[in-house]
Amino acid sequence: MRLALKIAYDGRAFHGFARQPELRTVEGEVRLALEKSHLIEDSDAAKVRGSSRTDAGVSAIGNVIAFDTESLGQEVIGRFNDAAKDAWAWSHAPVPDGFDPRRANSRWYRYHLTGRHDAAKLREASIPFLGAHDFAAFASPDASRTRRHVDSIELVEADDGILVDVRAPSFVRGMVRRIVAALLAVERGDATEEDLRRALAAGAESAADFGQVPPEPLVLMDVDFGFPFTNAMDRAARLRLQRRASETVVVTRFWREVAKRSARES
Numbered sequence: 001m002r003l004a005l006k007i008a009y010d011g012r013a014f015h016g017f018a019r020q021p022e023l024r025t026v027e028g029e030v031r032l033a034l035e036k037s038h039l040i041e042d043s044d045a046a047k048v049r050g051s052s053r054t055d056a057g058v059s060a061i062g063n064v065i066a067f068d069t070e071s072l073g074q075e076v077i078g079r080f081n082d083a084a085k086d087a088w089a090w091s092h093a094p095v096p097d098g099f100d101p102r103r104a105n106s107r108w109y110r111y112h113l114t115g116r117h118d119a120a121k122l123r124e125a126s127i128p129f130l131g132a133h134d135f136a137a138f139a140s141p142d143a144s145r146t147r148r149h150v151d152s153i154e155l156v157e158a159d160d161g162i163l164v165d166v167r168a169p170s171f172v173r174g175m176v177r178r179i180v181a182a183l184l185a186v187e188r189g190d191a192t193e194e195d196l197r198r199a200l201a202a203g204a205e206s207a208a209d210f211g212q213v214p215p216e217p218l219v220l221m222d223v224d225f226g227f228p229f230t231n232a233m234d235r236a237a238r239l240r241l242q243r244r245a246s247e248t249v250v251v252t253r254f255w256r257e258v259a260k261r262s263a264r265e266s
């Protein structure tokens with residue numbers, strides 16, 4: 001049978017998703033964990049595939065992997081989580097033979113902007129990106145097939161900044177980070193909405209460069225295929241995640257206090 005898993009990982013622990021020689025990647029860790037736990041015998045034979053090839057530093061809550069196995073979903077999650085390091089499976093779904101997780105209905109990315117921002121100005125600047133465009137001016141230079149359709153861009157105000165939620169069936173490399181950089185350029189007054197529209201209209205012919213924000217605040221929140229997944233995280237993995245979350249809260253509070261003290265004394 002073929003099985004799909006939703007996995008979460010902290011992108012700071014990996015050099016991106018896709019396998020690279022002599023570098024630790026999410027795909028490499030996934031393949032190693034599946035083979036180590038004897039859920040599959042060989043990654044190539046089991047047709048292990050990932051939905052989204054997140055860049056180095058980019059994290060995920062709901063990326064999806066699929067593979068052929070003789071084990072059941074809940075059993076797979078427990079064995080995978082015992083073998084994997086810095087990656088967790090938390091949900092599963094049986095899928096048809098030949099299912100390719102690259103073919104998704106929608107992907108949802110979230111970028112966390114910390115600090116104070118003009119949410120209204122950012123929302124207005126996001127309007128030109130909606131719909132179908134050639135995003136060559138908002139993609140990595142080596143990106144190909146740059147025409148994409150952005151379904152929505154939502155900006156949610158939070159206590160610690162603004163969450164920029166971007167949804168589309170697919171993205172080209174660097175697209176979300178360059179869109180967010182362009183929104184910030186308009187907010188600062190370094191660019192206008194018309195500049196963004198001209199860059200989208202020009203596509204690969206555009207000379208515009210609005211920069212690229214850092215990858216660490218970017219998270220792949222979910223990938224939708226039009227069918228439900230069953231949540232089934234094992235207790236041991238849940239406790240490990242809760243412990244890591246508690247440690248992160250303590251570390252965050254520490255660095256906020258350092259920043260507060262240093263600002264007072266300067």
